[in-house]
Amino acid sequence: xxxxxxxRDWVQTLSVTAVVAGAxxxxxxxxxxVKAEQNQEVSSQAEADIRLxxxxxxxxxxxxxxxxxxLSDKCVESIEKLHAPQPQDQLDNCVVSFPVxxxxxxxxxxxxxxxxxxYSVLRRPAIEGLDGLINExxxxxxxxxxxxxHRARAQIH
Numbered sequence: 001x002x003x004x005x006x007x008r009d010w011v012q013t014l015s016v017t018a019v020v021a022g023a024x025x026x027x028x029x030x031x032x033x034v035k036a037e038q039n040q041e042v043s044s045q046a047e048a049d050i051r052l053x054x055x056x057x058x059x060x061x062x063x064x065x066x067x068x069x070x071l072s073d074k075c076v077e078s079i080e081k082l083h084a085p086q087p088q089d090q091l092d093n094c095v096v097s098f099p100v101x102x103x104x105x106x107x108x109x110x111x112x113x114x115x116x117x118x119y120s121v122l123r124r125p126a127i128e129g130l131d132g133l134i135n136e137x138x139x140x141x142x143x144x145x146x147x148x149x150h151r152a153r154a155q156i157h
Contacts, residue, residue: 019144049121056122060129062108064136067098106148109133113152126156 028127061067100108109130116126130153137146 062100065105067100069095069097072096086144109148109152113155116156
């Protein structure tokens with residue numbers, strides 16, 4: 001009987017140890033899964049911030065009055081015929097940027113102010129961009145767009 005009791009005590013001790021070990025492993029796995037989720041969230045947020053910043057940069061182009069750009073095939077052909085020593089330098093002259101309309105430009109300027117206020121990741125770029133626009137508009141004495149830019153800039157705190 002003593003051997004049976006001692007065997008039972010050992011089995012109970014091993015059972016408790018197995019349960020505790022299982023719990024420790026389970027907790028460790030849970031912590032690893034939480035850490036992986038946090039890393040995934042950070043990664044997803046970084047990707048979202050990058051996409052937002054890229055869209056914002058496009059919006060800044062519109063606010064500057066520039067629309068889509070296109071490479072002129074005829075210009076490239078002309079450079080190729082000249083056999084220029086550094087054609088890359090001259091290719092920059094082959095890019096044509098199309099202007100945007102006034103209402104589209106004003107809307108883009110206003111949107112920059114709204115986005116700069118709403119998204120902390122865009123606050124500094126919005127301020128810098130709007131200040132740059134205001135300086136450009138002051139140089140060109142363009143009071144219409146300057147007023148829109150000032151209102152948008154005042155919106156960002």
